[in-house]
Amino acid sequence: xxxxxxxxxxxxxxxxxPTGQAGLSSLETVAPILIDIPADKAHGELSCNIALxxxxxxxxxxxxxxxxxxxxxxxxxxxHPLKNFFANIEVKQxxxxxxxLSPQGFYxxxxxxxxKKDDYGKSSHGARTPFCLEFVSANPTGPLTVxxxxxxxxxxxxxxxxxxVGYKAQKEYYVNDEGNQINILGRSIYFxxxxxxxxxxxxxxxxxQGDYIRTIAEEFIKKHAIKASGALEKINPxxxxxxxADYLMGLIKKDLEDFNxxxxxxxxxxxxxxxxxxxRVLADFNAKGYIYEHEGAWWFKSTQWGDDKDRVxxxxxGEYTYLTPDIVYHQDKFARGFKHIVDILGPxxxxxxxxxxxxxxxxxxxxxxxxxxxxxxxxxxxxxxPVSMSTRRGEFITLRExxxxxxxxxxxxxxxxxxxxxxxxxxxxxAKKTSxxxxxxxxxxxxxxxxxxxxxxxxxxxLTPRLKSFSxxxxxxxxxxxxKMALYPQVLLxxxxxxxxxxxxxxxxxxxxxxHKFYDAHRVLDENKELSRERxxxxxxxxxxxxxxxxxxxxxxxxxx
RNA sequence: GCGCCUAUAGCCCAAUGGAUAGGGCAGUAGCCUCCGGAGCUACGGGUGCAGGUUCGAUUCCUGCUAGGCGCACCA
Numbered sequence: 001x002x003x004x005x006x007x008x009x010x011x012x013x014x015x016x017x018p019t020g021q022a023g024l025s026s027l028e029t030v031a032p033i034l035i036d037i038p039a040d041k042a043h044g045e046l047s048c049n050i051a052l053x054x055x056x057x058x059x060x061x062x063x064x065x066x067x068x069x070x071x072x073x074x075x076x077x078x079x080h081p082l083k084n085f086f087a088n089i090e091v092k093q094x095x096x097x098x099x100x101l102s103p104q105g106f107y108x109x110x111x112x113x114x115x116k117k118d119d120y121g122k123s124s125h126g127a128r129t130p131f132c133l134e135f136v137s138a139n140p141t142g143p144l145t146v147x148x149x150x151x152x153x154x155x156x157x158x159x160x161x162x163x164x165v166g167y168k169a170q171k172e173y174y175v176n177d178e179g180n181q182i183n184i185l186g187r188s189i190y191f192x193x194x195x196x197x198x199x200x201x202x203x204x205x206x207x208x209q210g211d212y213i214r215t216i217a218e219e220f221i222k223k224h225a226i227k228a229s230g231a232l233e234k235i236n237p238x239x240x241x242x243x244x245a246d247y248l249m250g251l252i253k254k255d256l257e258d259f260n261x262x263x264x265x266x267x268x269x270x271x272x273x274x275x276x277x278x279x280r281v282l283a284d285f286n287a288k289g290y291i292y293e294h295e296g297a298w299w300f301k302s303t304q305w306g307d308d309k310d311r312v313x314x315x316x317x318g319e320y321t322y323l324t325p326d327i328v329y330h331q332d333k334f335a336r337g338f339k340h341i342v343d344i345l346g347p348x349x350x351x352x353x354x355x356x357x358x359x360x361x362x363x364x365x366x367x368x369x370x371x372x373x374x375x376x377x378x379x380x381x382x383x384x385x386p387v388s389m390s391t392r393r394g395e396f397i398t399l400r401e402x403x404x405x406x407x408x409x410x411x412x413x414x415x416x417x418x419x420x421x422x423x424x425x426x427x428x429x430x431a432k433k434t435s436x437x438x439x440x441x442x443x444x445x446x447x448x449x450x451x452x453x454x455x456x457x458x459x460x461x462x463l464t465p466r467l468k469s470f471s472x473x474x475x476x477x478x479x480x481x482x483x484k485m486a487l488y489p490q491v492l493l494x495x496x497x498x499x500x501x502x503x504x505x506x507x508x509x510x511x512x513x514x515x516h517k518f519y520d521a522h523r524v525l526d527e528n529k530e531l532s533r534e535r536x537x538x539x540x541x542x543x544x545x546x547x548x549x550x551x552x553x554x555x556x557x558x559x560x561x
Numbered sequence: 562g563c564g565c566c567u568a569u570a571g572c573c574c575a576a577u578g579g580a581u582a583g584g585g586c587a588g589u590a591g592c593c594u595c596c597g598g599a600g601c602u603a604c605g606g607g608u609g610c611a612g613g614u615u616c617g618a619u620u621c622c623u624g625c626u627a628g629g630c631g632c633a634c635c636a
Contacts, residue, residue, distance in 0.1 A: 036579080043580065052579085055616055062616070094616070096580070139636080181636065297634050308564075308632080315634040322636045350565055351632055376566075376630085418574075421566065423629070425573080435599055437586070445599050453596050460596095494577060506575065510584080520592090520601040561599075 005108075006035040006046065008082055009099065013048055016072035018058075018065065037487060044088075044098035045105070045483060051095040062095025070097055106479055107470040109486045113541040114467055121489050121548050125496070126167030132333050133159050135344035136256070137174040140248040141185045142210055144255045147346055149399035150424065151375045153415035153554070155344045156261040157501035158373075160552040165496045170338075172265040174329060177245050179269070179322075184208065185248075186241035190232065192217035199229035216247050255400055260408055260554040272332050273325030281328050282313060290362050302358035305367055311355050327359045334365060342499060344373045373499050378415060378424040406431035409555045413440040413505060416553065420500045439509050443546065444558055446512035450543040451559040453524050457536055461525065465537035472531045477518035478538060484514045485545050492552075501553065508549045515542045 013033050038047045051066035058065060070091055077083050085105035092098050113120045135155030138148050155171065162169035176182070188207040192214045195201065207213075220243050226232065256263070282298065285291045290301050296316030300323070303310050313324045333341050343356065353372045360370040380387045380397050387397050403411050410431040417439070418424045434441055457463040473479075491507040524535040547557040 034577095036577085038580080039576070039583080040580070047580090049579065049617095052616055092580075094580075176636080179636070295634085299634095312634045317634080319634085321634065347566085347630060348636095350630080353565090374565085423567075427573095433599090438599085439585085441599060445597085449597055449600085456596060490577085497577075503575095506584090513584085516600055517602095519596080523596065525596050561597090
């Protein structure tokens with residue numbers, strides 16, 4: 001809603017600038033006109049700081065400039081459709097022009113929400129730009145951990161937000177189904193299978209220790225009806241690897257489904273980063289002069305784009321490093337038409353960022369066409385004590401355990417409770433609490449409570465929400481609630497710009513708070529039927545916005561709790 | 562040594578470069594003949610240190626201090 005008002009105000013202010021004064025010709029570049037939403041409602045619903053910005057150029061007191069602009073603005077406004085939308089426009093120290101909405105202005109917000117319903121918040125800001133977000137991409141060598149869980153929560157919600165604000169965003173999972181990790185996986189299963197069949201073999205030092213390996217070995221033995229350990233030697237190592245990777249990918253996909261994360265594209269390293277493809281891309285880089293040979297290895301000149309040092313792409317023993325197939329993979333993504341690529345990675349990858357950005361540049365793109373979002377770790381707390389997560393020793397907490405213990409809704413929400421690039425403490429006890437301390441229940445409760453009221457109104461009094469022509473809503477709590485709803489599209493834009501859905505969860509808490517305050521102060525089902533119908537419309541609108549926001553976060557919006 | 566992240570009230574966290582720095586927990590005192598008390602109200606308490614840019618800095622820049630993480634011909 002504010003979009004339209006803000007854009008129109010921007011034009012009006014533009015027309016109202018004090019023309020004909022010194023320095024005005026360069027005003028556009030000196031200071032773009034911005035219509036802000038003040039944090040404090042005492043400063044109005046909207047405000048403009050242009051007078052402060054122009055003060056230096058015009059060599060004039062900002063209060064005086066603002067007064068001039070306001071005078072012109074009020075003149076412009078008399079002919080403008082917005083003229084009834086403002087109760088007051090005034091200049092405040094040190095030179096802000098503040099706009100105070102009239103009841104009509106507030107009701108326009110309400111009508112917009114009620115009209116757009118599920119579409120409220122949508123915009124065309126992204127201009128259908130094709131975005132590829134790759135996240136989780138855990139190797140199929142073990143179950144998903146809470147670290148992956150947080151990445152999944154961030155990535156999925158972020159894509160939902162990006163789609164809503166008009167980007168053509170897709171979720172992609174890159175399956176590393178080749179390489180050392182998978183070789184170790186195959187060997188680990190093989191050795192566990194030997195053990196199970198009574199052959200005491202030394203388990204490899206670098207093998208995966210988790211109990212799930214034993215389960216996979218048992219499954220393998222059962223499937224192939226193997227009776228004695230001698231039969232294991234006839235099995236091709238590739239079979240161990242394939243079986244293990246398939247089995248674990250099955251688990252991972254199930255975990256993600258239950259976590260309410262659904263990927264659009266599954267890419268497999270074995271299909272994309274073939275030896276031929278790697279040779280081709282390195283030959284291409286070589287032709288462009290981005291490759292040199294040193295001590296028998298091939299080096300990629302990533303320093304050319306700001307990396308600390310050049311990186312080996314082909315080892316002296318002829319093998320490729322981790323980077324090489326990844327270059328091919330990113331080439332593949334760009335070739336599929338994505339204008340922007342976002343890789344969501346764990347904190348252990350932050351040294352990797354300049355390298356992969358350099359690769360994007362070497363592929364003929366800009367370093368800005370690829371963003372890397374680093375998701376910091378979440379530390380799980382139980383009874384005030386951190387829980388160990390060492391994957392090496394198999395003592396890790398899995399996403400599955402957390403999901404099963406606190407539920408998908410709480411888990412999804414809690415992973416977003418701090419900015420993505422900051423460490424997060426995840427309190428299992430708090431996530432399970434059914435009280436106001438637990439933010440996800442606080443929000444869901446508001447949603448369920450609204451449903452309850454509307455149900456009651458429909459069933460007992462046959463009252464339906466009014467849809468337009470409001471006139472009776474004028475309490476502070478009612479205005480606060482409408483003001484907060486108007487902010488929603490802006491919150492989505494901020495999330496998109498920051499590539500972080502964090503602000504949305506916080507906003508929903510505030511919105512729920514506005515509703516609870518309203519509820520406590522005023523009765524919806526009043527003696528005055530017309531007032532009841534308008535208040536039903538107000539809470540219905542709040543329900544819509546709460547529901548829309550929760551949906552983007554992958555959290556359910558229950559009608560009853 | 563180099564790089565990244567963090568530093569805000571007793572505790573946990575907010576604040577697209579804006580105005581009097583917000584909210585939760587804990588503490589104290591209140592609100593159910595009434596639509597869901599899983600809720601609401603009131604009260605205290607503050608930006609690590611030193612500079613710089615700006616009309617304006619919690620925010621941007623430099624240096625320092627403290628904590629976390631990362632720096633392979635590993636993936």
